[in-house]
Amino acid sequence: MIESAFSILVRIYYEDTDAGGVVYYSNYLKFLERCRTEWLRALGHDQADLLRDPGIAFVVRSANLEYLKPARLDDLVRVDLKVEKISRSQIFFVQSIRCESAEETLEELVSARIQVICVNAARMKIVSIPPSLRAALVKIP
Amino acid sequence: MIESAFSILVRIYYEDTDAGGVVYYSNYLKFLERCRTEWLRALGHDQADLLRDPGIAFVVRSANLEYLKPARLDDLVRVDLKVEKISRSQIFFVQSIRCESAEETLEELVSARIQVICVNAARMKIVSIPPSLRAALVKIP
Amino acid sequence: MIESAFSILVRIYYEDTDAGGVVYYSNYLKFLERCRTEWLRALGHDQADLLRDPGIAFVVRSANLEYLKPARLDDLVRVDLKVEKISRSQIFFVQSIRCESAEETLEELVSARIQVICVNAARMKIVSIPPSLRAALVKIP
Amino acid sequence: MIESAFSILVRIYYEDTDAGGVVYYSNYLKFLERCRTEWLRALGHDQADLLRDPGIAFVVRSANLEYLKPARLDDLVRVDLKVEKISRSQIFFVQSIRCESAEETLEELVSARIQVICVNAARMKIVSIPPSLRAALVKIP
Numbered sequence: 001m002i003e004s005a006f007s008i009l010v011r012i013y014y015e016d017t018d019a020g021g022v023v024y025y026s027n028y029l030k031f032l033e034r035c036r037t038e039w040l041r042a043l044g045h046d047q048a049d050l051l052r053d054p055g056i057a058f059v060v061r062s063a064n065l066e067y068l069k070p071a072r073l074d075d076l077v078r079v080d081l082k083v084e085k086i087s088r089s090q091i092f093f094v095q096s097i098r099c100e101s102a103e104e105t106l107e108e109l110v111s112a113r114i115q116v117i118c119v120n121a122a123r124m125k126i127v128s129i130p131p132s133l134r135a136a137l138v139k140i141p
Numbered sequence: 142m143i144e145s146a147f148s149i150l151v152r153i154y155y156e157d158t159d160a161g162g163v164v165y166y167s168n169y170l171k172f173l174e175r176c177r178t179e180w181l182r183a184l185g186h187d188q189a190d191l192l193r194d195p196g197i198a199f200v201v202r203s204a205n206l207e208y209l210k211p212a213r214l215d216d217l218v219r220v221d222l223k224v225e226k227i228s229r230s231q232i233f234f235v236q237s238i239r240c241e242s243a244e245e246t247l248e249e250l251v252s253a254r255i256q257v258i259c260v261n262a263a264r265m266k267i268v269s270i271p272p273s274l275r276a277a278l279v280k281i282p
Numbered sequence: 283m284i285e286s287a288f289s290i291l292v293r294i295y296y297e298d299t300d301a302g303g304v305v306y307y308s309n310y311l312k313f314l315e316r317c318r319t320e321w322l323r324a325l326g327h328d329q330a331d332l333l334r335d336p337g338i339a340f341v342v343r344s345a346n347l348e349y350l351k352p353a354r355l356d357d358l359v360r361v362d363l364k365v366e367k368i369s370r371s372q373i374f375f376v377q378s379i380r381c382e383s384a385e386e387t388l389e390e391l392v393s394a395r396i397q398v399i400c401v402n403a404a405r406m407k408i409v410s411i412p413p414s415l416r417a418a419l420v421k422i423p
Numbered sequence: 424m425i426e427s428a429f430s431i432l433v434r435i436y437y438e439d440t441d442a443g444g445v446v447y448y449s450n451y452l453k454f455l456e457r458c459r460t461e462w463l464r465a466l467g468h469d470q471a472d473l474l475r476d477p478g479i480a481f482v483v484r485s486a487n488l489e490y491l492k493p494a495r496l497d498d499l500v501r502v503d504l505k506v507e508k509i510s511r512s513q514i515f516f517v518q519s520i521r522c523e524s525a526e527e528t529l530e531e532l533v534s535a536r537i538q539v540i541c542v543n544a545a546r547m548k549i550v551s552i553p554p555s556l557r558a559a560l561v562k563i564p
Binding site: 156215 | 316
């Protein structure tokens with residue numbers, strides 16, 4: 001198992017909330033993806049560049065989400081990821097969203113397992129993760 | 142097991158798509174919820190009414206999603222639900238999103254299992270499904 | 283001035299609302315576009331088809347919005363459009379969103395003027411509206 | 424005229440884009456609001472706090488938007504605001520979104536005028552901006 005830890009902070013705005021007064025449940029998927037995108041960028045790979053050349057995209061194949069506690073307007077949350085496994089054309093992430101505060105232990109709001117596959121963007125067909133990108137991914141201690 | 146079938150049609154607009162040319166992965170959760178909302182409405186219960194009196198809301202506790210094939214701009218998709226189980230304060234749904242076409246067998250795009258809990262909207266604490274609503278739900282053949 | 287009237291009904295879901303208990307202000311732009319899209323479809327033109335061949339898209343060049351009264355969860359609203367003017371590569375729409383009810387006079391929630399331009403989708407450069415599409419647009423009584 | 428300048432950076436993610444390959448036109452309104460929210464926060468006022476006590480919210484009364492050039496996936500954009508005028512219960516903003524780059528002159532993508540009114544959140548009725556908040560706003564040089 002390849003272990004890796006990466007996290008970003010996300011501020012909750014009106015756009016993220018719903019009439020129940022909490023973050024709308026599909027919006028956590030956006031936060032989880034922002035984290036995966038920034039992780040790729042930190043490894044030197046922009047999604048827009050990958051889309052142009054070599055014409056690939058990472059698309060979500062499955063998502064398992066546990067909604068434990070809601071985030072609310074103006075909250076600051078920490079979104080993290082661990083890479084659980086990388087196969088020829090797939091990456092398995094374990095992710096969580098926690099309330100960011102001064103406390104040492106942060107309460108978990110959302111727990112997620114996300115399976116991502118590498119596809120040819122034009123035909124949406126599964127392809128191998130390009131060697132150079134793959135090399136960057138497996139180098140992670 | 143309580144069986145029930147209900148479906149709605151959803152048209153895909155630009156707002157639903159992303160730069161990959163397909164529906165953005167979190168947006169399917171909106172379509173799944175529209176279906177659950179219309180199912181409740183068909184049973185005589187508006188979510189806005191439930192929020193005002195008795196002050197309850199149904200919130201998603203967990204979601205398991207399999208993304209099988211993407212929907213695209215202008216596609217017409219059918220979103221359905223089956224109630225798998227109703228407990229004192231929870232409803233377990235099996236849902237799918239299929240491409241709507243003239244063909245007899247519709248290709249499945251997204252397969253989902255959604256666990257919903259009934260909460261007091263003001264305090265976000267789990268409560269029993271109100272008896273009158275529960276009676277309407279279990280009457281389903 | 284070319285006059286034309288077209289309208290669609292839109293139901294308000296949790297996804298459309300925010301923590302203020304009303305529809306989030308940017309989401310009305312989605313409803314306005316759904317109406318323009320269905321109007322084009324009613325004239326025989328899908329946006330996905332136009333994007334593939336002849337490779338054009340209609341993009342919004344300017345939007346003027348007056349927010350008069352908020353829509354709320356479960357409301358049914360009517361979104362309409364009138365074409366004010368069509369030039370070589372632009373269409374000027376006057377649109378409104380009204381509360382749908384049994385009453386004769388419907389209260390206006392949002393009033394909008396939307397200027398749309400026809401572009402080559404690949405290069406995002408302004409182009410003439412294709413003659414066949416233009417002929418369909420100006421035929422409107 | 425009260426002049427004030429404030430800006431934030433926004434990264435464009437897949438969630439912000441559409442099948443045309445550019446940012447979906449309603450999403451710029453989210454970015455404009457994030458900037459106004461962070462400006463209020465920089466002045467010491469969280470929207471969530473204002474909503475709880477004294478129970479007010481700032482809602483958009485009108486928006487005029489010029490879409491000059493599209494932003495794309497992975498772009499970094501700068502969103503700014505100037506306060507044009509503050510009346511008893513309204514704030515008039517001039518805002519713009521620009522492409523952030525190493526160049527000295529940044530290309531303008533979106534130009535906007537936003538009129539915001541202060542309302543009692545429970546009844547959505549116009550009220551005066553609270554004196555303490557107003558004092559903070561007019562102190563801006």
